[in-house]
Amino acid sequence: MRRAVFPGSFDPITLGHVDIIERALPLFDEIILAIGVNSDKKYMFSLEERLRFLNETFKDEPKVKVDTYKGLTVDFCKRAEAKFILRGLRNTIDFEFERTIGQTNLKMADIETIFLISSSGKGHLSSTVVRDIKKNGGDISFLVPKAVVSKA
Numbered sequence: 121m122r123r124a125v126f127p128g129s130f131d132p133i134t135l136g137h138v139d140i141i142e143r144a145l146p147l148f149d150e151i152i153l154a155i156g157v158n159s160d161k162k163y164m165f166s167l168e169e170r171l172r173f174l175n176e177t178f179k180d181e182p183k184v185k186v187d188t189y190k191g192l193t194v195d196f197c198k199r200a201e202a203k204f205i206l207r208g209l210r211n212t213i214d215f216e217f218e219r220t221i222g223q224t225n226l227k228m229a230d231i232e233t234i235f236l237i238s239s240s241g242k243g244h245l246s247s248t249v250v251r252d253i254k255k256n257g258g259d260i261s262f263l264v265p266k267a268v269v270s271k272a
C-alpha cells in the first residue's frame with residue numbers, strides 16, 4: 121500500500137491544503153492528514169475543532185484518513201507504515217524550510233518527502249492569514265473549506 125502522511129498544524133485547514141491533498145490523491149492509496157500536537161504552541165482552533173474540520177472536509181473521500189501525533193513526524197510515519205511524507209510548496213521560503221527537514225527525514229528514517237507546488241492562484245493561501253483575518257472580524261469564507269466557515 122502506497123501510504124503518505126501529510127503533517128501540519130491545520131490551524132485551520134485552508135483551500136491551499138485542500139488543493140495539495142486533492143492533487144496528491146491519484147499518487148497514493150491512502151493519505152493520512154496528521155495534526156502534529158506541540159504543547160508549546162498556541163493554536164487558534166482547538167485540536168477537536170481542527171480534527172472536525174479535516175474529517176468533515178474529506179468525509180466523502182475514503183482514501184483520506186485523519187489522525188494526531190506527538191513527537192517526530194518520522195516516528196509517526198513508521199507507526200503508520202507510511203513511506204512518504206506529503207508537503208506543499210508555495211514559494212522559495214517554503215522550499216528553504218522544507219529542504220532541511222526533508223533531507224533530515226530521509227537520512228534519519230529513509231522516508232521520502234513528496235512536494236507538490238501550489239496550483240496557480242492558491243499560493244497566497246496560508247493559515248496565518250486566515251487567523252489574522254478572523255481575529256480582526258473579516259470574512260474568511262473564500263480561503264477555507266465549508267466545514268471551517270460554518271464554525272468560524
Ligand code: ADP
Pocket residue numbers: 127128129130131134135136137140206207208209210214237238239242243244245246247
Ligand atoms: P505547519 O505547521 O507544518 O507549517 P501548515 O498546516 O501550516 O503546517 O502547513 C502544512 C503544509 O501545507 C506545509 O507543507 C505547507 O507548505 C503546506 N501549505 C499550506 N498552505 C499551502 C498553499 N496555499 N499551497 C501549497 N501548500 C500549502
